Amino acid sequence: LEFIYSSLYNLLVDPVALLKTESTLGSEEWNPWEGDEKLEHRHRVKTSLQILNKSTKEKTDHKVxxxxxxxxxxxxxEHIFEGSLDPPDVTAQWREGRSAVGRTHYSFITGPAVLPGYFSADVSSVVLVxxxxxxxxxxxxxxxxLFAQSLVRARAxxxxxxxxLGNERCDNAWxxxxxxxxxxxxxLLFVTYDSPWVNDVDVFQWPLGVATYRNFPVVEATWSMVxxxxxYLCNFLGTVYKNSSREALMNILKQDGNDKLCWISAREQWQPQETNESLRNYQDALLRSxxxxxxxGVNTECYRIxxxxxxxxVPVVEDVMTAGGCGNASVHRRAPLQLLKSMGAPFIFVRSWKELPAILEKEKTMNLQEKIQRRKMLLQWYQRFKTELKLKFTNxxxxxxxxxxxG
Structure with a gap:
């Protein structure tokens, strides 16, 4: 069974094959990476799934x-499991979804009506988000x-x-x-940011992901995107705090006049509420840069990545450790973004924004074909990143x- 999981995983994350299957980044009408190996890849995935289903058919399914x-x-x-929720209305009081991965059947419930003690846990295993x-x-x-603890004590x-979603300074002592x-x-604990608790035994680092609380959607690739x-050479839409590296970034952009070649929209105060218009402007800035x-910010990792x-x-990431308790000096020398780096994120990392002018000058010399290839690589990596996390979580x-x- 372990061999079958491994074989199926290799198929799913193969750099070429992954870009040639509709389920990854396209549709039946259009696939930007369609090629000669498409049918062969589809057959290999189908065969592996059949073997996996056959090998697990007589085993007891695990429910979480x-x-x-x-x-x-x-x-x-929605982004890693690629699951749906019923009803689709994000304002609904109660939403549910179901998905199966290997031997495990998952059910997901969310919404304001999901309250401790007001619903029954009909499984023996639970993940609390x-x-x-x-x-x-x-x-x-x-x-x-405490509610979950009472159910454990009652053997429910x-x-x-x-x-x-941990504290940005990794203060999770509670x-x-x-x-x-x-x-x-x-x-088991899956925790965001570079927590010193992470040991890959019972505590695992988890990505921050996109700002779903501001309704950032699952984005499907289109022809124009690729x-x-x-x-625009670059974009930055966000809060600029006084005496921060963000303020230094704005000054560097203005000095070289690159702010006129980038989509820049800075504000002095953080705005937690997202309107349809502001979300649309933000998405446009990403798609056109x-x-x-x-x-x-408070932490190196941010939703924007x-x-x-x-x-x-392509994210241009300020590769510095922020103040607080994040990082593990004995293992990682306090370097930030360990999860992303360990999974080979194809980003541009900078130690100082003084490096940015040279980066933008290089961008000006790149032709469209070079940028297309880079976009494909980034989109491919991000899909592989999510697929690997899904399998890792389940395993x-x-x-x-x-x-x-x-036992």
Whole structure:
């Protein structure tokens, strides 16, 4: 079974084949990477799926319910699992979805009506998606954990994992007592940012993803996204804080006049609310720019990185460790964005925005064909990134929960 999973995974993430299957980035009417190997790849995937289904047919299916009580859960479900929700209305009080990966059947529930104690857990394994970014959010998340703990004690649940939108400074101490390694009941933790807790044993780093809380959508590739010339060298739409590297970035752009060649829309105060117009402008900026500038905020990792990837705009990332408790000096020398780097993100990393003028000068010399190839590579990598995370997430749950079921 492990060999079959591995073979199927290799097919799914093959750099050539991945770009030639409609389910990745196109449709039956148009596929920007359609080629001679398309039918052969489709046959190989179909055969591997048949073998996988046959080998697991007589085995007991594992059921996992995901309680989505943070917007990052929508990134997991809609972007990584490529699952749908019923009803599709994002304002609905209760939304559900189902998906199967290997031996595991997942159900996902989310919405304001999903409250502790007001619904029944009809499975023995649960993943809680929680928001612990701020003190008030962490307090609400703790109530969910106490609810789950009561179900474990009543033997209504056997296994609990947590996917946490963590604190930007990696201050997640409130969660520690709930972890099994610290005497609690939570067996697995998937956490955002470069938390020093990450050990790839029971704590795993998870991507921040796109800002689903601001309704950033799943973006499907189009012909124009891949092949059209983009009128702007770069873009930055966001908040510019006083005495920050973002302020330095704006000054550098103005000095060389490159701000006139880029889509720049800076504001002095953060605006959490997204309107249809502002979201449309932001998406247009991504789609019409070759590069997306990603200066560090409170944390180096930001939603903008993933949103740029989904639009084929190469992220230019400020590669500096921000203040706080993130990073693991003994393992990573406090280098940020370990998950993205370990998975070979094809970004442009800068230690200082003083490097930007040279980068933009190089952009001016690139021809359209070179940029098209780079977009293909970025879109291909991002799809492979999500596919690998999906398999990793499932394999970790199966190896932990199923093994413990037997024990």
């Amino acid at each position: 319910q995901i309680w989505g009580k943070a917007a990052i859960g929508l990134y997991l479900w 929680l928001n612990g970014r701020e003190r008030a959010k962490a307090s609400a998340a703790a109530q969910w954990l 649940l056997r296994h609990v994992a947590v996917l946490l 969660l520690a007592p709930f972890l099994r390694s610290r005497g609690g009941f939570v067996e 092949y059209d010339a983009r009128p 070759d590069l997306t500038l990603c200066p560090a 993933y949103e740029a990837c989904s639009s084929g705009s 970790i749950l199966e190896s932990s929960f199923l093994m413990n079921n037997k």
